[in-house]
Amino acid sequence: MPEFMDVHRGMIGITAEGLAAAHNADLAIQGDEGVVFKQAWADPDSGFVYCLSEASSADAVQRIHERAGHPADEIHPVPLKV
Amino acid sequence: MPEFMDVHRGMIGITAEGLAAAHNADLAIQGDEGVVFKQAWADPDSGFVYCLSEASSADAVQRIHERAGHPADEIHPVPLKV
Numbered sequence: 001m002p003e004f005m006d007v008h009r010g011m012i013g014i015t016a017e018g019l020a021a022a023h024n025a026d027l028a029i030q031g032d033e034g035v036v037f038k039q040a041w042a043d044p045d046s047g048f049v050y051c052l053s054e055a056s057s058a059d060a061v062q063r064i065h066e067r068a069g070h071p072a073d074e075i076h077p078v079p080l081k082v
Numbered sequence: 083m084p085e086f087m088d089v090h091r092g093m094i095g096i097t098a099e100g101l102a103a104a105h106n107a108d109l110a111i112q113g114d115e116g117v118v119f120k121q122a123w124a125d126p127d128s129g130f131v132y133c134l135s136e137a138s139s140a141d142a143v144q145r146i147h148e149r150a151g152h153p154a155d156e157i158h159p160v161p162l163k164v
Contacts, residue, residue, distance in 0.1 A: 005123055005132050016162050023164040041087055041134075041160035048158050050087050050132070052123075076130050078123035080098050082105040 001036070001054040002079065004061050006072035012047035019049070025068035026051075033060040052078075083118070083136040084161065086143050088154035094129035101131070107150035108133075115142040134160075 014022075019042045026037045035055040042049045051072070055061045058075040065072050093100075101124045108119045117137040124131040133154070137143045140157040147154050 003123070005125075005130075014162065016164075019162045020164050040164050041085070042162040043087075043158040043160050044162065046158050048087075048160075050160065076125040076128050078125050078130075078132065080096065080101045080124040080126065082102050082122050 004053050005078045006051045006075040008049040009073045010047045011049045086135050087160045088133045088157040090131040091155045092129045093131045096126050
């Protein structure tokens, strides 16, 4: 399945607990769209959050993020990986 | 060691071979700065490349990327991960 990297901006001050809660909110409903969120990384100082997922499309990723309350600012397929 | 996510823009048309060559150029000299590049993802259509690394600082990551010929456009520490 294609992989996607999405970016959320403005999450300044996010905590480990906040990141886990947001990630768990995605995991709880990801199956509805056939999405698999694999990993997320966050920088509380700059407010950037990066999420790596497998999905059929960027739209499927966004639908889950929107329903979980944190739409992504950018989503890019990442067909190449090393 | 802290982890960092860096972003390169404008790599439109990058190929699997090009990504591997760029990554290998980093790996060949990363030890000079104590950096460990762990993974890189690329989107040839939008030209975004994301690199995950472990390093003592963002500057150390950038010094390797610059010497390898592909300075990053952004580098953010990602102290939180799920």
